[in-house]
Amino acid sequence: MSIQFTVNGRTTTADVSAETPLLWVLRDVLNLHGTKYGCGIGQCGACTVHLNGQAVRSCMTPAASAANGRVTTIEGLSPDGKHPLQIAWREIDVPQCGYCQAGQIMSAAALLAKHPHPSDEDIDAGMNGNLCRCGTYPRIRQAIHKAALMQAKAPAAGAEKGGI
Numbered sequence: 001m002s003i004q005f006t007v008n009g010r011t012t013t014a015d016v017s018a019e020t021p022l023l024w025v026l027r028d029v030l031n032l033h034g035t036k037y038g039c040g041i042g043q044c045g046a047c048t049v050h051l052n053g054q055a056v057r058s059c060m061t062p063a064a065s066a067a068n069g070r071v072t073t074i075e076g077l078s079p080d081g082k083h084p085l086q087i088a089w090r091e092i093d094v095p096q097c098g099y100c101q102a103g104q105i106m107s108a109a110a111l112l113a114k115h116p117h118p119s120d121e122d123i124d125a126g127m128n129g130n131l132c133r134c135g136t137y138p139r140i141r142q143a144i145h146k147a148a149l150m151q152a153k154a155p156a157a158g159a160e161k162g163g164i
Contacts, residue, residue, distance in 0.1 A: 001017060001018050003015075003016060003018070003067050004068060005068060007073065007076065008073060012030065014029045014030070016063050018064035019063070020062070020063045022051070026071070026073060034073055034074035034102050035047055035073050035074060035103075036103065038100065042059060044100065044129075046099060046102070046103040048103035048106040048107050049071055050070075050072040050106060050109070050110060051066060054110065055109075088143040088144070088146040092143040092146060094139045104130050104140055107127055108140070108147070111123065111144065112144070112147060116152065123145075
């Protein structure tokens with residue numbers, strides 16, 4: 001089956017089975033390796049991408065769900081790494097092993113799109129289900145607060161055209 005969709009602002013077609021997980025289309029067909037395979041059952045959040053502006057677990061999302069839609073991966077969040085979340089992640093020194101961080105950042109971007117000035121409770125709810133083996137949760141929360149402040153000062157800085 002040919003599935004046409006937009007990935008990181010570029011229209012593409014993938015010839016895959018409709019049930020193929022979006023994660024494998026991104027990684028194996030389109031060679032976008034920033035999105036990670038974690039658990040394969042949608043429980044860890046390492047594979048989080050945006051589908052039509054919503055955070056989804058790409059390991060559990062059938063490729064057909066992306067048909068005629070917009071997918072944003074960590075590579076498309078900001079081509080130059082200057083999205084406020086990416087900057088805050090570096091400045092706060094969030095990652096240890098780093099494996100979960102692409103999914104963490106993508107979930108945080110969806111959270112900030114809905115809650116530009118999140119409380120700790122908003123962050124806890126929005127990031128629930130994104131697991132970090134290294135336990136960097138306090139730094140993740142701090143980086144999200146910092147990115148929110150950065151966005152408030154310059155709303156368009158690092159934002160992808162047309163959305164998150």
